[in-house]
Amino acid sequence: MLTRGIYTLPRAPRSQLRSVLCTSKRRxxxxxxxxxxxxxxxxxxxxxxxxxxxxxxxxxxxxxxxxxxxxxxxxxxxxxxxxxxxxxxxxxxxxxxxxxxxxxxxxxxxxxxxxxxxxxxxxxxxxxxxxxxxxxxxxxxxxxxxxxxxxxxxxxxxxxxxxxxxxxxxxxxxxxxxxxxxxxxxxxxxxxxxxxxxxxxxxxxxxxxxxxxxxxxxxxxxxxxxxxxxxxxxxxxxxxxxxxxxxxxQAYRWHTITVKGRDCHTGTTDFANRSDAMLTAAKMILHSHRLATKHACLASTGILTLSPGSTNTVPGTVRFSLDIRGGEDDRLMGLENQLKTDFHKIAHNEAVDDLNEGGTIGRGCTVEWVLDAPSKxxxxxxxxxxxxxxxxxxxxxxxxxxxxxxxxxxxxxxxxxxxxxxxxxxxxxxxxxxxxxxxxxxxxxxxxxxxxxxxxxxxxxxxxxxxxxxx
Amino acid sequence: MLTRGIYTLPRAPRSQLRSVLCTSKRRxxxxxxxxxxxxxxxxxxxxxxxxxxxxxxxxxxxxxxxxxxxxxxxxxxxxxxxxxxxxxxxxxxxxxxxxxxxxxxxxxxxxxxxxxxxxxxxxxxxxxxxxxxxxxxxxxxxxxxxxxxxxxxxxxxxxxxxxxxxxxxxxxxxxxxxxxxxxxxxxxxxxxxxxxxxxxxxxxxxxxxxxxxxxxxxxxxxxxxxxxxxxxxxxxxxxxxxxxxxxxxQAYRWHTITVKGRDCHTGTTDFANRSDAMLTAAKMILHSHRLATKHACLASTGILTLSPGSTNTVPGTVRFSLDIRGGEDDRLMGLENQLKTDFHKIAHNEAVDDLNEGGTIGRGCTVEWVLDAPSKxxxxxxxxxxxxxxxxxxxxxxxxxxxxxxxxxxxxxxxxxxxxxxxxxxxxxxxxxxxxxxxxxxxxxxxxxxxxxxxxxxxxxxxxxxxxxxx
Missing domain, CATH: 3.40.630.10 (Zn peptidases)
Known part of the structure; x- marks a missing residue:
């Protein structure tokens, strides 16, 4: 039974304090x-x-x-x-x-x-x-x-x-x-x-x-x-x-992003004639990471599915989860709004940093966002x-x-x-x-x-x- | 029955030629x-x-x-x-x-x-x-x-x-x-x-x-x-x-690339402490496209699977197909060798163009190549x-x-x-x-x-x- 009162044990040095923490009988x-x-x-x-x-x-x-x-x-x-x-x-x-x-x-x-x-x-x-x-x-x-x-x-x-x-x-x-x-x-x-x-x-x-x-x-x-x-x-x-x-x-907002291009044969379709949903999604995932860093937020893709899913077919559809998080609602919405603008540009071959540079400009894709779970x-x-x-x-x-x-x-x-x-x-x-x-x-x-x-x-x-x- | 001999029909103008091509009875x-x-x-x-x-x-x-x-x-x-x-x-x-x-x-x-x-x-x-x-x-x-x-x-x-x-x-x-x-x-x-x-x-x-x-x-x-x-x-x-x-x-070489990082919670793990296999794979896919453009070859990812596959878990493993093709064997092997060097660097946070810039350097990943199908x-x-x-x-x-x-x-x-x-x-x-x-x-x-x-x-x-x- 507890005897009430102020304990006046002398302060223990750290190593001793630890052992105190490990034994339940002492106070x-x-x-x-x-x-x-x-x-x-x-x-x-x-x-x-x-x-x-x-x-x-x-x-x-x-x-x-x-x-x-x-x-x-x-x-x-x-x-x-x-x-x-x-x-x-x-x-x-x-x-x-x-x-x-x-x-x-x-x-x-x-x-x-x-x-x-x-x-x-x-x-x-x-x-x-x-x-x-x-x-x-x-x-x-x-x-x-x-x-x-x-x-x-x-x-x-x-x-x-x-x-x-x-x-x-x-x-x-x-x-x-x-x-x-x-x-x-x-x-x-x-x-x-x-x-x-x-x-x-x-x-x-x-x-x-x-x-x-x-x-x-x-x-x-x-x-x-x-x-x-x-x-x-x-x-x-x-x-x-x-x-x-x-x-x-922290606030989080879970989205499903769908990138639509067009299936085509990997061997017979040159880059200029592709609408490569996987390449476009890759640019978006990289961009979400960079932009989240700038906004002191987090961005993560934990699910990604593509269709039709064959080594020699450029995927016409890629769907991926985007989980963005931040300590403040305003900051997080700032990130989200910028990502929406930029994903659209990435899909339509417009300049976003250097993401659409260094490769071949193809025919473009479309991008759709669905908000699955918001939490303030x-x-x-x-x-x-x-x-x-x-x-x-x-x-x-x-x-x-x-x-x-x-x-x-x-x-x-x-x-x-x-x-x-x-x-x-x-x-x-x-x-x-x-x-x-x-x-x-x-x-x-x-x-x-x-x-x-x-x-x-x-x-x-x-x-x-x-x-x-x-x- | 065919009557042998040289046909001397006057040359048809193009539009007419087309209709000739469309009817099988005329020669x-x-x-x-x-x-x-x-x-x-x-x-x-x-x-x-x-x-x-x-x-x-x-x-x-x-x-x-x-x-x-x-x-x-x-x-x-x-x-x-x-x-x-x-x-x-x-x-x-x-x-x-x-x-x-x-x-x-x-x-x-x-x-x-x-x-x-x-x-x-x-x-x-x-x-x-x-x-x-x-x-x-x-x-x-x-x-x-x-x-x-x-x-x-x-x-x-x-x-x-x-x-x-x-x-x-x-x-x-x-x-x-x-x-x-x-x-x-x-x-x-x-x-x-x-x-x-x-x-x-x-x-x-x-x-x-x-x-x-x-x-x-x-x-x-x-x-x-x-x-x-x-x-x-x-x-x-x-x-x-x-x-x-x-x-x-054209020559082609089909590979399966496995990127290994570590699963972690998307909300509780800051970028610096992640080994994000999906982000790393995204950089590789973008890079394969850019480098293939430079080498006048093709590169495509038609299959990508990740594990464990949950919105709020950063994937510890991503496996993707890389189908590279080119008109000449030497040129294709040049692309492949450069990709091998660069994928290793990307996974280990070393500089490859600007791919590892603009974001947060994490803990790095490993990368493995398996050649599935080569064709000269x-x-x-x-x-x-x-x-x-x-x-x-x-x-x-x-x-x-x-x-x-x-x-x-x-x-x-x-x-x-x-x-x-x-x-x-x-x-x-x-x-x-x-x-x-x-x-x-x-x-x-x-x-x-x-x-x-x-x-x-x-x-x-x-x-x-x-x-x-x-x-």
Whole structure:
């Protein structure tokens, strides 16, 4: 049980501090009294839950397999069952809404919407053991510590599961419905990608997670949302930082670009008589990269298909994805508008830098854009960010500046949707080589625990802040 | 029946000449006595045989469907049966070899290997009504005219069928075996592309075209090979030319290029930390086009696949076909060697023109080349070319210079293989918009007849030349 009071342990030198972080039984010097997460227990929870939906083996170690736990699959059901049973045993009241969002609430001293730590348990088809899973297990670890140490908090505290969205064709769809950003019916009727016939509603029902609670922020209000996640990129590791204090999520816009030329024989058609859709697409992809660099944005092509697809036929049609991202909406739209102008010019043999030079001018192509998914830039809540920052300071002491970095999330998360309705922010921890959505995804036990520690501290700080403000 | 003698019709003005070309009953001014092909009969043969293996409909007209008559299919068998029955009825001796090459020989006054007009009856899966079919039907028309007009030629004359090769994974495989360039066993064991289990030998046997004649230029020698074919490109049409006098076939080399980088998340990985295989491939494709222009060669990418293929994942692997072609072997190898040096540099962020400029230097990729199919440049036989040229002159009179063009074939044909063993050349006729390997492929009745006329005249000229040389 926690004895309240200011700890006055002398500041440990860095090497010692690390060992402190690795052992859960000792408490760190701190400006507020907080308990310590149990690193070993957290690590065990993460890998215990990974028995359901094991993916590709990539090493010989016990934990060296990836994950393939698609949303609403049988393995997903088993991991959800574990979450429900575990949180119930920790005296939580568990509720499931009509989108399968699962809320495990621990009572506080006061009435009011709970302060939440949440993420998702489902994975990519060839995913790893940390994306989402770490955030949920850290929430469970928070509940375990609160229970074990018998901590009183002001408002109810909540750990929950949202949805990753690799199986049905909208990402974070369950938090999106909760936030009123996606209609329930549309979400329920989503069919599996890859040819399956089941709808989301059918699968929710089949696995027993079509809850009776309305999937809505008004039916199930929360006070704030904190999400711990692996960074899924290389920036923390590159600078040997331990915690990313996430300020928001960059805007992105996903497009499908179709370039149409004309099929012709590669041997019999000279360059001047071609409408080469592949060559034109190659120029566009290179240009999108250069222009994104100029605008301090990102541009990526992850899908490209061409037709008819024969070595000796110049492709008449190329279709490619263009994912552009930027920290600010205006900057991103500036990039997009310039790309639209320039792609048209590239297709019509007009000058864009030197792209149409040095080769042979052909007959030109046409280009069409279809916007598949727009997402505006998100700025997280200042108070939430401050709580994360203070918690990192508490954990790292004087070294906090050299061990943390403020950053923008490059990827979307459930927190994007929650931020539409409640104060939200995120905590990032490093993942090895920045690798994610890959069986080899890895986050060290120490980094997992650091993240869980900052998560719990931030939830408790925000809880305290709410009480202070309520007077 | 042909009345021999020099025709002395006054030269027709061009517009009138055209109408002369369009009617088969009249004879054109000529320096040697040659009969006239029957345009209507040829046109009927072409479209009669297209009842077997009808493809996609692209227009409302009777003949406005494409062809899908894969080699050794049931529809291919029916068209082969037609060829055998028709040529037998024209007093030909028909022999089939172990690769299904079918030889219909009309006796000449002298013993000796026959002078041949040949092409193929099978088509691409989404092919048209003229590629190959025109050449075979023109050979049959030649036999019809010789029979009808009771023409005596010196050496036996032959019309034959080789093989296109869209179903089994080597093009022109049957003429390749005949020419001793492809081992019989290898050809017999070829399995269908696209997952079918049948071998070529099994299918030859099934449709009754596994002949007893040895598939070899020594077992079935021929004296020369002429092939009429649609151009499959736009050059004749662009200059309003009617006959292409083909000098040879350009060299080509087909490669598969594999670029390897690393999968990463499009949102969370900045440009500097990427190994973007798609961006790298785009630079290579653009560079191959520019460098081919400089070397007066061709370069084309008709297949590109990437992995893993998700909008928000930067592809770690891109594999693309690179088909390079040129009129001379040395020039083509010069291009290839420069591309190998430059692709390596592009992948490793070294300067190649400005390709790696204007963007962000990432972590680099690797690049691997695999040579799939090399084919050296072919120069056709001078005497055969001269016979084609003289025949065109005979057909067009004074206008022949403005109606013909000498050209190199961009595509491979059975004539590439026959040219290894016997004097060979080809005759091209225009096809609409240069379109081929497409249901909409079109060659006008007049152009078909012009080509068939030049083919027959060239065969008879070469027959005469052989006799003169034999003394």
């Amino acid at each position: 760190l010097a701190s400006c507020i009294q907080t308990p310590k997460v149990n690193q070993d227990r957290l690590w065990k929870d993460i890998h215990y839950t990974c028995q359901w939906g094991k993916g590709e083996r990539w090493g010989k170690g016990e934990n060296e397999t990836g994950m393939s736990r698609l949303s609403l699959s049988d393995s997903d059901r088993m991991s959800r069952d574990w979450f429900v049973e575990t949180t119930k045993s920790l005296n939580c009241n568990v509720q499931v809404d009509a989108m399968g969002n699962t809320f495990a609430v621990r009572k506080g001293r006061q009435q009011g919407p709970p302060t939440c730590a949440g993420s998702h348990l489902d994975t990519q088809p060839t995913g790893g053991r940390y994306d989402g899973i770490l955030g949920v297990c850290a929430g469970v670890e928070m509940l375990r510590v609160l229970q074990e140490e018998n901590i009183d908090h002001e408002y109810p505290t909540l750990s929950n599961i949202n949805e990753e969205g690799a199986r049905f064709p909208i990402s974070m769809v369950s938090s999106g419905v909760w936030a009123g950003q996606i209609p329930l019916e549309k979400a329920h009727n989503l069919q599996e990608v890859g040819g399956g016939k089941q709808t989301m509603r059918q699968e929710l029902q089949r696995i027993g997670y079509l809850g009776t609670l309305e999937a809505n922020y008004e039916a199930m209000p929360i006070g704030a949302h904190f999400e711990l996640h692996i960074e899924q990129g290389p920036r923390l590791e590159a600078r040997n930082h331990k915690i990313g204090i996430v300020q928001g999520v 830039a998100i700025k997280f809540d200042k108070d939430c960010i401050q709580c994360v920052q203070d918690s990192a300071k508490e954990l790292f002491g004087d070294e906090h500046e050299s061990l943390t970095q403020t950053m923008i999330s490059g990827a979307g998360h459930d927190s994007v949707f929650t931020s539409h309705r409640v104060p939200t922010s995120m905590i990032f921890v490093p993942c090895k080589d920045g690798v994610s959505h890959n069986p080899m995804e890895y986050c060290s036990p120490e980094d997992c625990a650091n993240g869980a520690q900052v998560l719990m501290n931030a939830v408790l700080r925000y809880d305290k802040l709410r009480a202070e403000r309520a007077g | 054109l001014a000529s320096c040697i006595q040659t009969p006239k092909v029957n345009q209507d009969r040829l046109w009927k043969d072409i479209h009669y045989t297209c009842q077997w293996g009808k493809g996609e409909r692209w227009g409302k007209g009777e003949n406005e469907t494409g062809m899908s008559r894969l080699s050794l299919s049931d529809s291919d068998r029916m068209s082969r049966d037609w060829f055998v029955e028709t040529t037998k009825s024209l007093n030909c001796n028909v022999q089939v070899d172990a690769m299904g090459n079918t030889f219909a020989v009309r006796k000449g006054r002298q013993q000796g290997p026959p002078t041949c007009a040949g092409s193929h009856l099978d088509t691409q899966p989404t092919g048209g009504r003229y590629d190959g079919i025109l050449g075979v039907c023109a050979g049959v028309e030649m036999l019809r005219v010789l029979q009808e007009e009771n023409i005596d030629h010196e050496y036996p004359t032959l019309s034959n069928i080789n093989e296109e090769g869209a179903r089994f994974p080597i093009s022109m495989v049957s003429s390749g075996v005949w020419a001793g360039q492809i081992p019989l066993e290898k050809a017999h064991n070829l399995q269908e592309v696209g997952g079918g289990k049948q071998t070529m030998r099994q299918e030859l046997q099934r449709i009754g075209y596994l002949g007893t004649l040895e598939a070899n230029y020594e077992a079935m020698p021929i004296g020369a090979h002429f092939e009429l074919h649609i151009e499959q490109g736009p050059r004749l049409e662009a200059r309003n030319h009617k006959i292409g006098i083909v000098q040879g076939v 440049a072919i120069k056709f036989d001078k005497d055969c070319i001269q016979c084609v040229q003289d025949s065109a002159k005979e057909l067009f009179g004074d206008e022949h210079e403005s109606l013909t063009q000498t050209m190199i074939s961009g595509a491979g044909h059975d004539s590439v293989f026959t040219s290894h063993r016997v004097p060979t050349s080809m005759i091209f006729v225009p096809c609409k918009d240069g379109v081929s390997h497409n249901p909409m492929e079109y060659c006008s009745p007049e152009d078909c007849a012009n080509g068939a006329q030049v083919l027959m005249n060239a065969v008879l000229r070469y027959d005469k030349l052989r006799a003169e040389r034999a003394g």
